[in-house]
Amino acid sequence: MSYSEIKPISDVLRKCSSPCNFLVFGLTHETLLWKALNHNGRTVFIDENRYYAAYFEELHPEVDVFDVQYTTKMGEFRELIASTRDQIHNECKPVQNLLFSECKLGINDLPNHVYEVDWDVILIDGPRGDGPEGPGRMTPIFTSGVLARSKKGGNGKTHIFVHDYYRDVEKVYGDEFLCRENLVEANDMLAHFVVEKMDENSYQFCSNTNIKISFFFFIILIVFVLKAHSSSGYQMVQVKGHGIPDSLIKEVKNVSHRFFDLPYEEKLKIKMNAAAGYRGYQRIGENITKGIPDMHEAIDCYREMKPGLYGELGKPMEGHNQWPLNPPNFKTLMEEYAALCTELSRKILRGIALALGGSADELEGEIAGDAFWVLRIIGYPGVSSARGQDLAENDIGCGAHTDYGLLTLVNQDDDITALQVRNLSGEWISAPPIPGTFVCNIGDMLKIWSNGLYDSTLHQVINSSPKYRVCIAYFHEPNFDAAVEPSDICVKRTGGIRKSGKAVYGEHLVNKVQTNFV
Ligand SMILES: O=C(O)CCC(=O)C(=O)O
Numbered sequence: 001m002s003y004s005e006i007k008p009i010s011d012v013l014r015k016c017s018s019p020c021n022f023l024v025f026g027l028t029h030e031t032l033l034w035k036a037l038n039h040n041g042r043t044v045f046i047d048e049n050r051y052y053a054a055y056f057e058e059l060h061p062e063v064d065v066f067d068v069q070y071t072t073k074m075g076e077f078r079e080l081i082a083s084t085r086d087q088i089h090n091e092c093k094p095v096q097n098l099l100f101s102e103c104k105l106g107i108n109d110l111p112n113h114v115y116e117v118d119w120d121v122i123l124i125d126g127p128r129g130d131g132p133e134g135p136g137r138m139t140p141i142f143t144s145g146v147l148a149r150s151k152k153g154g155n156g157k158t159h160i161f162v163h164d165y166y167r168d169v170e171k172v173y174g175d176e177f178l179c180r181e182n183l184v185e186a187n188d189m190l191a192h193f194v195v196e197k198m199d200e201n202s203y204q205f206c207s208n209t210n211i212k213i214s215f216f217f218f219i220i221l222i223v224f225v226l227k228a229h230s231s232s233g234y235q236m237v238q239v240k241g242h243g244i245p246d247s248l249i250k251e252v253k254n255v256s257h258r259f260f261d262l263p264y265e266e267k268l269k270i271k272m273n274a275a276a277g278y279r280g281y282q283r284i285g286e287n288i289t290k291g292i293p294d295m296h297e298a299i300d301c302y303r304e305m306k307p308g309l310y311g312e313l314g315k316p317m318e319g320h321n322q323w324p325l326n327p328p329n330f331k332t333l334m335e336e337y338a339a340l341c342t343e344l345s346r347k348i349l350r351g352i353a354l355a356l357g358g359s360a361d362e363l364e365g366e367i368a369g370d371a372f373w374v375l376r377i378i379g380y381p382g383v384s385s386a387r388g389q390d391l392a393e394n395d396i397g398c399g400a401h402t403d404y405g406l407l408t409l410v411n412q413d414d415d416i417t418a419l420q421v422r423n424l425s426g427e428w429i430s431a432p433p434i435p436g437t438f439v440c441n442i443g444d445m446l447k448i449w450s451n452g453l454y455d456s457t458l459h460q461v462i463n464s465s466p467k468y469r470v471c472i473a474y475f476h477e478p479n480f481d482a483a484v485e486p487s488d489i490c491v492k493r494t495g496g497i498r499k500s501g502k503a504v505y506g507e508h509l510v511n512k513v514q515t516n517f518v
Pocket residue numbers: 376378398403410412418419459461471473
């Protein structure tokens with residue numbers, strides 16, 4: 001660790017009233033330093049390497065080290081968050097004695113007294129391994145979050161430091177279990193959280209201030225969409241204040257540029273094919289809109305589904321996403337991005353349901369409670385490079401269409417205006433990029449469900465700039481097997497006449513991928 005990383009930890013230890021209880025995950029170069037900085041207090045180290053822990057204790061009998069066996073794998077960090085959320089009222093409660101817990105992320109095999117101490121400061125600088133097979137720091141972060149909230153007496157606050165905060169697991173788990181609202185200071189290397197104890201019946205790690213802010217934002221969004229619809233505006237909004245980190249929004253575009261810059265042979269290594277459930281790379285011109293090849297290349301990704309889950313309906317879409325191997329964090333970055341877009345879209349849909357006079361979860365359950373998603377990573381060549389030298393100025397990057405699902409979140413390059421939206425007077429209006437915001441399109445499924453109260457957004461893409469343009473489009477879809485039809489609340493609001501019949505989402509998607517892509 002550098003001086004600037006050690007300093008905030010040492011400052012907190014210095015101010016910690018003696019005797020200070022300091023718990024450290026990871027035996028590192030700094031182990032003896034931590035012990036020395038907390039000379040009047042109790043310092044305990046936890047490490048996954050049993051042999052090294054024993055060796056270290058032998059060399060330094062004054063240092064308390066306990067070994068722990070982590071059973072998690074870094075590659076499953078996202079699934080583990082989902083299963084922990086499911087168990088938040090049971091095994092994975094924020095306040096509990098982990099000694100008796102079966103929560104996969106909780107360490108339950110340390111000596112009993114470790115669970116009885118009220119820890120004042122916790123540092124997470126281990127385990128080391130950061131490949132997909134490594135254990136990751138999911139368990140230490142979750143465990144620290146629980147220890148801090150379950151304190152019995154003394155100081156109700158715990159300082160928790162997470163090292164290597166630039167990495168996905170550290171960031172995502174820090175945000176989930178230590179919470180942004182508790183973040184006192186952070187830079188790429190180190191995050192400092194101050195977490196307070198909670199009462200026994202708490203079932204939330206974070207207070208979800210995002211959601212509260214979002215509700216204000218939804219009201220504005222919904223009023224705007226409805227107003228736009230009733231005047232001659234357009235059915236497109238730009239979403240701001242959404243809580244998805246700017247750095248992630250930028251990084252997914254950066255890595256996509258790097259992929260599209262590769263020679264064709266390289267990109268074709270992940271070529272789309274039926275065995276992968278139509279996932280993978282499509283060359284320029286392979287995507288077709290209304291019979292005309294689009295001037296773009298793309299990687300198509302779909303939410304992966306358990307084989308057999310949707311029977312014959314789902315079979316053609318079963319398969320694994322094909323991610324580029326370079327840069328190595330491409331997959332985790334995109335998966336993390338899709339997970340955050342899913343969360344954001346659900347919030348927007350809750351706002352829309354409320355605005356339409358229903359309950360917030362009107363679009364959950366059988367409609368979109370287990371929403372399918374599509375992620376298209378799209379590259380549009382600039383005018384002079386798409387098809388040799390003679391490309392017409394207005395060659396179509398993506399022909400006029402409406403998106404099929406519920407909502408789309410478009411994350412486009414900041415310096416090129418290429419997306420156009422048609423307003424109700426039939427004019428094409430540019431949707432210029434606004435850094436940090438998403439263009440949010442309404443899809444056909446929302447049009448059906450709202451019985452036309454929300455119209456789907458007709459849009460097209462023309463990149464007439466000389467620069468290559470990248471867009472990451474996240475499509476939030478209904479449940480794969482949802483039969484979407486006009487909802488009773490919207491039918492009532494629109495005079496009692498159903499404007500469309502039922503559409504089974506998965507049927508449409510299968511039909512599209514099997515006929516559209518060559
Ligand atoms: O590139 C864009 O801005 C939008 C892409 C799009 O409309 C689509 O993929 O459906």
